[in-house]
Amino acid sequence: MPAWLKHYRRDLLAGDIGAGIIVALMLIPQGMAYAIVAGLPPVAGLYASILPAVAYAMFGSSMVQSIGPAAITALMVASALAGLAPAGSALYATLAAQLALMAGAVLFLSGLFRLGFLSSFLSRPVMSGFTTGAALLIAEGQLAPLLGVDSLASVTPAGSPGAAIGLGSLLALWLAKTSLARLLAKAGMRRSWADIAARLAPVFVLGVAAAAVVYLGWAGGAVRTVGSVPAGLPDIALVTSADHWRALLTPSLLIAFMIFLTSQSAAQSLAQRRGERIDTNSELLGLGAANLATAVSGGFVVSGSISRSAVNYDAGANTPLASVFSAGLLLLALVAPTGWLSFLPMPALAATIIVAVMGMIDLVTLKQAWGYDRGDAGALLATMAGVLLLGVEAGVVVGVVLSLATLLWRSSRPHIAVIGKIPGSEHFRNVQRHQVETLPGVLLLRIDAGLFFGNIDAVIDRLNKLLGERQQRGETMRHVVLVMSGVNLVDMTGLYALNELNNSLKQQGITLNLSEVTGPVMDRLQRSGLLRHKLSGEVYLSTAQAFRELAALTSATPSAT
């Protein structure tokens, strides 16, 4: 039993029930809309909103995360299944469930193996570029359904009942999104409730649109509607060929990665507002369980939703019980007669999708990145271009590669400072930024990073360059002191390089000394034998001690720089 359930208090109940109702009202249009984006019948979006929410409540770590279908992962499902089965076929639905099963297994195993740290390897600008690109792709795909046609080529300037419903819904949703909360607040509603009411606009717009098509006699004829929805829960099939499993392997990995990234950022931003901590590995377990649950309930991949989770929180959710209530309400809606769903007009659903993804287009980050860091702005644009030109999967890969390249580049440039003594103190500071004393023939170098294969070449290179510069100025170098206070790790490659450095300095008549070696690093260096037998210089406890003793050794007086 999860901790929140064990310690559940009666006074939390009202908030959880209220939030549960509101989120259920949001989930009905969203679930159906994203099922359409995924190429599935709208009802699959409802299937995907019930069991997964309960599974997440049992395993997940966020108190207010709302689990269900989401725009980006729905697009990725459509992209993964495009070549494998015709949209709408039974095989397509089976493959969608199978993809969720595989992504769920990947997430669950990643949680067990504590791979949560992988989440931090897409920078926010890259993520922003990816999201904007995906939103544009989704919106573009909904233009024809919005206008009630099969392809944009068959749009007629005269208009059609479908286009009227679609564009009317779009206008209503847009006005609701941009002005409704303000108007309600002006009319005296509490601001937080006005915001929530505005979020429920899609369910009202869909209701009005459905009523209109029924009243006008357009339902299923002049305007495409959702059509008959089987009551109750679906038949499940998960058996396909080995070829299908193989074809879905890469997409399932990419989708699992995106599920984690989007959910994690939703969970984290709300946890910060609640002053809580998210455990990334529990989060992985919860997301894995939710996707395994969606696979066995005829749905498709689910993830946390930033917008729904925020509403859930604002509406007073205290625990995952709110999501369980939502799930219960959706289940009731499905086992009750589902005739009401069949009249929902497809153009109105397309309008809800377009308005939803328009909110994901993020030009603010691009603008800020442009002003703050051109490299980040370039990565954002490249990832967006990757999504738009090469597709959503290639876009993820472009983003990961760009982020990794940045990481490699940064790791290979560790922070190193030549330091000197602040006169009359025992402080040592960067010679470039402070008035400090140095000893002729002695180089004090502070290394502010662990020494490992990714940066050791750069460190040695920098050291040799500094020695070379001093020697060219006619200074006879005698001692090098590496100040190791910031070095929390020396790996095998670093150890070898230190050994070689020690030997090559020795040949030049220069001793290699260490100071302020941290405890764990010292233990390891001693075990390796570098310190006991080979080090040409000394290991000093403090840099001040090194400075004193080397001043005595070289009979030099400190000179100010």
Added chain:
Amino acid sequence: MPAWLKHYRRDLLAGDIGAGIIVALMLIPQGMAYAIVAGLPPVAGLYASILPAVAYAMFGSSMVQSIGPAAITALMVASALAGLAPAGSALYATLAAQLALMAGAVLFLSGLFRLGFLSSFLSRPVMSGFTTGAALLIAEGQLAPLLGVDSLASVTPAGSPGAAIGLGSLLALWLAKTSLARLLAKAGMRRSWADIAARLAPVFVLGVAAAAVVYLGWAGGAVRTVGSVPAGLPDIALVTSADHWRALLTPSLLIAFMIFLTSQSAAQSLAQRRGERIDTNSELLGLGAANLATAVSGGFVVSGSISRSAVNYDAGANTPLASVFSAGLLLLALVAPTGWLSFLPMPALAATIIVAVMGMIDLVTLKQAWGYDRGDAGALLATMAGVLLLGVEAGVVVGVVLSLATLLWRSSRPHIAVIGKIPGSEHFRNVQRHQVETLPGVLLLRIDAGLFFGNIDAVIDRLNKLLGERQQRGETMRHVVLVMSGVNLVDMTGLYALNELNNSLKQQGITLNLSEVTGPVMDRLQRSGLLRHKLSGEVYLSTAQAFRELAALTSATPSAT
């Protein structure tokens, strides 16, 4: 004109000529042997030793690097071409040249785009595992030729002339390798010259073996020999189909990477001994030029050789002119009647290959890694297993992935310390390692890494955890100070996270303060607006100032921990 040539001094000439002769004598057997490993006629190894050496001399940065065929890259050529053409065919030779052309272009462009930093991303244990695996694969492939048979299945216990020549050569080479230098030194030869003489054993053993097969009438009959070698330089063909170019793309990237890694370590270790610096980007240009040169001279990929470069250095090479002399000698050997080459027995060449690669099997690193860092030892074994079980290309990929995973893991765990004031001083140190004073309600956190997307989550997580612990102990937290002396970069993701941290702390009634922000980081933060309008706390010049002012603000007296 390269700098070494412009400033060439007469007194360097003797050393360069001597080293040039010795390296040429090493290159004849090595070049032929590695051509065999690559699946090419032995003479291709000589073609690959002439023009590339001259090209490297013009563009490269190492003074003593010896360029030519090498074992690992030869194995990678064989692996890349295995499915594309039968070994020994004209197409095979064309594809080998084309592969060198592509690898050369990759290297040259990497040099132009200054991608040298990528070299540091294979850790030494991973490299050691890769080399050992490749050496075992090569040795295994030479067992049949050593015994003078086509496959090990056809070995007869009775032996054969081929096996006699092969095993005899193997024994002679093994003894020379393990004892000759010692024996010569005992007999009065200078140690360094004894070492060099021992390195020349292969050329003598091959000569004796050739004389033996000729004398015994086995040449080309009972014992396979190199056979007729065309005099002069080869015809060049580089035109193949687009399919071939595509098939060679990935191998050429992997081979370029390995060429760079092996050459770089050879160049670097010798440069350290000479007190010189290697510019990685010039090194890339040199290696690229050398491989473009081998492509147009009928050879195959070339790289720097650690063993040959060391001999070159020990034999007195001062500048790349030594390599140019070697190349000239090899050219003379090719344009002179080449009949002498045709009698070289293949089993003896197999013996030289086996003895050469046995020296690459590196168990010392495994043993040291096992004692020093189990993770490094595991990466070594996994890479070796990858090469042996999946092949040499998959082995490179396994190694890169393992190294990257280590890098990701390490980047996600930045060094962070809670610090306090050393009584009576203005020093601040880790509270876990020093007797320091702290202020109740104030958290001083020193961050020893740039804040960027790869570690910012970990930093925020750690901070929230520390605050939670303090609050659980009943301490009311008022101020957080991030000591930024070690933060040399805050990227967009870091900036956003700082902003969110600032807001979430504010909601909890905690101010966020910064101290010791470095100049460049400060400039950027100010430009971003975080500092001017939003920061809930202050920016302090020094941590001591922060401590003083926050002590006054909280009217707290420092307490010792």
